[in-house]
Amino acid sequence: MAKFLTNRDENYAQWYNDLVIKAELGENSAVRGCMVIKPYGYAIWENIQRELDKMFKATGHVNAYFPLFIPKSFFSREASHVEGFAKECAVVTHYRLKNDENGKGIVVDPSAKLEEELIIRPTSETIIWNSYKNWIQSYRDLPILINQWANVVRWEMRTRLFLRTTEFLWQEGHTAHATREEAVEETERMINVYADFAENFMAMPVIKGYKSENERFAGALDTYTIEALMQDGKALQAGTSHFLGQNFAKAFDVQFTDRAGKLDYVWATSWGLSTRMIGALIMAHADNHGLVLPPRLAPLQVVIIPIYKNTDQLGKITEKVKNIKTDLEKLGLSVKYDDRENNTPGWKFADYELKGVPVRIAIGPRDLENNTAEIARRDTLRKETIPLKDIATHIPPLLDSIQEGIYMKALQFRTENTFHVDKWDEFLEIIDNPGGFIMAHWDGTSETEGKIKEETKATIRCIPFEGTEEDGRCVYSGRPSKRRVLFARSY
């Protein structure tokens, strides 16, 4: 066990924080609530971006860029949106600094006050729909399928590295459609894209479902979500897709002439996924040795470490590694040969375990004699010795097996920590220990939802798409219910 990490089972929150720092994913900055995403963390984000961007383009979307600033008045146009978003935000009021007349450094120039304050975007529906107004006249201009990669700011009071920061990076899709059906279809398509990405790249099983009215995006008629279970038994919302109806079209007066020549308001969706996913990767898979990165998102997939007593041995190992590295790189893998002399092999082993590199290849004096190498997989920490000549054929299926193994382990954890609960006492007991997902009947009222949250801090994570109807009684009120919903405490 890496001695410098807090033990995961003793203090999960501290373990998480230690890991972000020690694995050099990121750190806090001098600005309250804003983080620095360090190169290793950012490399994961680049991989997330690359894969998601491919999926967005394969589903017909294009990228564009809209302003960082939103005029204050834009928020007032959509009534529920302003309640949800315009409150805790960064407000630009001035556009100039000047030297203080009393020599006290630089101060805000009071004469450079903006007529209307600008809000740093917490999300871009308003500024984008204000543009769409000019882009859409007829059904021929639809659909518009645009995504934006951007930074957004929400003035959070309690922040945690990656999981909740004042500024964060994300993508936000904003689409415009001629019919309700098309918009609903798009909303579904994108939650499926997110679920596909979560399961196949992040190796993180998710439950797809509807948000309850209370938990919906401010301004949406419906919010779809994917919910994942973290190793401490708390849920993490990993991506949301919103059916916005005609709310924003009405707020920004975006009408179009349909095929029949009739004027109607445009239908909208929006959907987003953020750097929070890096936090999810850690919380879903990492252990007391450090990160466990799924090979498909790992910045470095294979590290090769020489073990030697003298430079003659190092030279011979280096000679052999050269070919192995080339062969693996030809397969499209990311490979590093770490022959730094100032660190011991043991130190390197621990460091790459900390960094979650999926496969480690070690070559020592005996391997040199036998033409073998020791292969260690990060997820199970199991080792095996194989002939050098087999490496190039051995590694790709091994990476697939690690990807699959990480997923299966997370799935098993979720299965073991999902509870069908029918009694309120049992609900109270389980939510405290061990936590996890609770599938329980709910009477469908906001009142009950609110009381459950008040008493347990658990919320309805979603009403799963894949639930079957069954007769039951609300776990809290005892009133009749037709289906179970997913409760959990959450990040």
Added chain:
Amino acid sequence: MAKFLTNRDENYAQWYNDLVIKAELGENSAVRGCMVIKPYGYAIWENIQRELDKMFKATGHVNAYFPLFIPKSFFSREASHVEGFAKECAVVTHYRLKNDENGKGIVVDPSAKLEEELIIRPTSETIIWNSYKNWIQSYRDLPILINQWANVVRWEMRTRLFLRTTEFLWQEGHTAHATREEAVEETERMINVYADFAENFMAMPVIKGYKSENERFAGALDTYTIEALMQDGKALQAGTSHFLGQNFAKAFDVQFTDRAGKLDYVWATSWGLSTRMIGALIMAHADNHGLVLPPRLAPLQVVIIPIYKNTDQLGKITEKVKNIKTDLEKLGLSVKYDDRENNTPGWKFADYELKGVPVRIAIGPRDLENNTAEIARRDTLRKETIPLKDIATHIPPLLDSIQEGIYMKALQFRTENTFHVDKWDEFLEIIDNPGGFIMAHWDGTSETEGKIKEETKATIRCIPFEGTEEDGRCVYSGRPSKRRVLFARSY
């Protein structure tokens, strides 16, 4: 000629603006000075990013992300930097809005005033060096070679789409080194990367050189620049690389222990290139028909347009196009078959010329009979008819030839519009008409530089790296000079 474009030779500025709008590259937003980068413009930016990012990584750099906000006090630490950057900037003073008590919508909550104002980054040296302070203890921690893709804000009074906007997208490299020599080497390396990118991808010849002291980046000991000539005879600064000496290390107290065990301040560089390059692409190459995009950056490289009288013909053409498209896509080319029925071939021809698509393939009834296609190249507008079976072998060298042709044309234009001037009268005459690059002797004083600027609006664009020493006299003051420098009016 596209009738809806203002004639380039009659009103260059209006032609430029028309083109940005009509080719759907971007438009103004509701926020003063901020633009919307539309999908077609953003696709060019994505190609610029992809190529530059590859070059940065090939030279050992990694990406990271630092906060959007910079505490006001950070700017005061580097004396010349604050003068250059902290003046016209967006200032965040509050972090909350609230409902107005008199029902007048939402207002800034006066109780949510920040203790210290935050500046939206106009450039990130200060916030980054504040982080580097914690990352660097010893020479073993160096070099740090980090790049950031980000948005920045400079409160410009006069803005123009892409060329000068309040918010813009860019990359900013920030490196830290153990020695002056290494930092100078890095500064040179990156201006060479920019020049390579400008010439080989943007097809835009550039002159590399030093900025005069007046034109240097605020906080730099030396600024290297690449300068390109636009078709109206004005210069455009296309990328800069700064040797920052130990200025920022001193301002943020970043010291390290060198190999000899001695404490020293760290050496720094920074370098940036922005969405302004999209403006440069237009101004360098476009004509009265529209954009002329270099194939290596064109979002769409080949468009195929069917010309038909009936659906039977369309069906046959579509059948043939299917294979051609697949063949070209296998070569890694971006290809579109535009068989939309609501637009005429003529309309499509004009539209793709406007959009600057490098190659157009048209297939009509006669081509169907002869198994041929008409190939038109956007740069020269020349057409030729070739057998269908030759298309896949014909197009890649044609794209290379277009890339080369665009570059050679721009180079010839620059050669014809670069003037060696020795007399002040001649300087005055040429700078007004035709404009262009003026190579002239300068006495090396800021005073003379200032007067020339005052009288002609021309500035020293750079002191070219490749100048040869020669005895001469300053074109303005008549004082002795050892080399010519590059003057021009500029964007």
